[in-house]
Each structure stands twice: as C-alpha cells, then as structure tokens.
Amino acid sequence: MSTRLFLSLLFSMFVLQARTLALPSRYSPFDVSKFENPDDVDVDITLNQLNQVLGNFTCKPTQQFAEECRNSTDALPLINQGFADYNISSVGEKAALLSLMVFETGNFSFDRNHFPPPGRPGQGTRNLMQFPFVYQYAVDNANTSSQALSLVPNNTTDLDSVSDDTKNAVRKLVLGDQLSFSSAMWFYTQSGKNKTGCTHIDGMVEGLQVRTVAGWENYITQCIGTTVTDDRQKVWEQTLKALISVN
Template sequence: MRPSLLLSSLAVLATASAMPLSLLVGKGNGTLFLTTEQLLEIAPNAKTCDGGDFAEECATAEQAVPHIVSSFIRYGVTSRAEQAALISLMALESGEFKYNRNHFPPPGNPGQGTRNMQSPDFNKQYAASIPGLHIENPEDPDSVLDALVACPELDFGSAAWFLTTQCSEEIRSGLQTGSQAGWEKYLTDCIGTTVTDDRKTYWERAIKTLNVQQTS
C-alpha cells in the first residue's frame, strides 16, 4: 500500500471518529491493550506469513495487533469478552490472518472478505459508513472489497463494525458475560453461522489469553 494512501485512509478514520491519529494506529491502554504475544497465543500460526497461498493478503500477528486495537478504539469495544469473540472470529475466518478474501472452495465468493470474511452486502454497508472512502465502482462487490482491504485499518475494522452496528443489545449483553451460551448466541443469531469445534477452540484460547471473567 502506498504511504500516501495509508495516511489518507487514516486521516479519514481520524476525522470520522474524532480521535487522535496516534490512537488509531494502536496506542491502546487499559482494556484496549493487546500484545503480539497474546495474539500469538490465540493464533499461533500468525507468527510468520510462511505457507500462505496469497502472500499479499497475509498479516503477521505483529502487523495485526495495532489494527485490531484501533478497531476496538474506533467502535468503543471495551468489553474483554467481546474483544475475545471478535479476535477468535477473525482468527478463524482469515486462516489466522493469512487471507482477507474468500477463496475457498475455489474460486471463492466474489466480493466476500475483510478479516471476518464479511459478505458483499455487509461490505457495502460498511464502506458506506466510512466518510471519504473512494471506490472505483460502488456497484461492483469486488471493487468495494478492494477499497476496504487496501487499508489495514478498514480491513481489520469490519468485525468490530459488524458487532456494534448489526448485533442487538441483547446479543451484546450476552456476549459481555463471557459465557459460552452468550458466545454461541452471537454466532448463531447475529453472525449467522454454526458453532464448530474449530470456532470453539479459538474462542477458548481468546477467553483464556485475555483473562475474561465469565459470569452467568
């Protein structure tokens, strides 16, 4: 990504969120703090980009951390239980940050992507929420996705955007308890997917790593 484009995208985010640019590149604190070591405990294969079929899409844990923290700041996700759910979702959906486009099964689903493998319809809504975002062809799902993944802040920001704009208060309240029941309801009733052993493994790692206090 060209430096000028990155700075322009960050400036758009700073204006939209009314937050200092320094915060948006990962200067988290308190409940908004995440380390590379913590992320590697959740997604151990994110240490390097070795083994990825689409190297240009890959981000290491070290590269991902500031953008994940930025998304929590931008969308006000301060609950550690919610953060754990978002991180585990992204880790699974992106193959531990190896991908930001749907490729599987080949040829994949055009226009589906970002780090939580968001559908084209939701990507269009997400893009519309970013003031000043330039899209070559707003009616083309791939063009919308191109604009989103071109900026890491937007690429990693979609999971937090989805949680805070598409999930009900009931879903979020349940998720904030850190309980398995709350997490499962988030997956089935908001994300629209099923609970699998792989998803549960990532979530359990995230809950443990972030020291989430579980309540009923």
C-alpha cells in the same frame, strides 16, 4: 493432659486461625462466576496475548495468498485501534470478535473468500463479510463512500444482481489494513438497516460480556448467522484464555 498433646492442640488452633485470616470472607475454590462476570478494565491486547491466540503463527513468503497474510506485529495495533474506535472494551466482546477474525481468515492468512476456488465475489475483509455488508461498510466510511456509491448506486435494491467484477471492486475499497481489521467491530456495532449491528439482539452484549458459552453461541448463531462448531469454539476458548491472562 500431657504437654505434648497440649502443644499439638495449640499448634492446630494457630494454623486454623492463620488460614482463616488469609482467605477472603466469601472464598470458594470452585467459584467460576468471577471469571464469567468480571469487572473489566479496558486495556489493549498485548503482543504476547495475540501470539497465544495465533499459536505463534507467522506468515511465510511461499504460502498461498502470501500477499494477504499479516503477522501479529502488523495486526495488533490495528485490532486495538478498531476496538477503541467502536467503543468495545470488555474482554468477552473482544474475545468473540477476535476469535471470529482468526477463525475466518486462518490466522490472518487471507482477507477475501478463496474457497472453493475461485471464491465468492465481493466477500472479504478480516472477518470475511458477505458482499451486502462489505458494500454498506464501504458506504459508511467517509474515505470510501463516494467511490462505493459510484460503483453501486444507493438505490440498488438487489445487491445480488451486481456483477462479480463490481463486487470485487467495492471489496477492494475496504481491503486496506486499517479498514479490514476494523470490519468485525463495525459489523458488531453499526451494520444493518438500523445501524445497530448485533447490539440490539436480546442478551447479545450482556452474554458476551459475562463470557459464557451461551453468550458466545448467541453471537455465532444470531449475529454472525452461522452454526456453532467444535473448531470455532476451540478458537474462541483459546482466545478468551489468552485475553484473560496477564502479559
């Protein structure tokens, strides 16, 4: 064997050994399961992450419903507080709820239903809840409960029969930023007759925590009660990507 060939073989063996030592024993370049089933660490969403979700959107004084619009700097601490208050810690759950809020309110441009004009009475907050849930939210909150009950007694069996003005008056009780930005978290964890939100639905929590498309679709159809669309999925994917990133 020539000296040149011997040295070439020796160098090849060295490179192979170095690569083997540098890689984890279970390394797989196409293993996406580590993204779908992560070991989540509960950390607050950062301003950079929220700006990525919103596409650096900013409120403009001349835009429609300008008084309802909130910038990322206003929304961020309220969103993080809402997740903390309702013990929502996984990135997957946060991404689903935040993307819903962003989609429903046009990047936090408004906090009540305006479309088609004049909008649906009583529907609002930052996840645009329908009036029955807005009412339950107002009753559940200690700061608004007595006022909500004075407007609509708790024995009211048909909330659809409540007048439009009264629906809007109840909605106004929970449009303050602190309550409005926490409504999606309340809805997910405490809404409904049994006050378990959507967490009792089979596969709901687990599906969101592992960040799968199927888990998110289950949230949209079975928890929110609407249809999956490409536009909704695009916002969810953008949100998930931002929250996975380190900023």
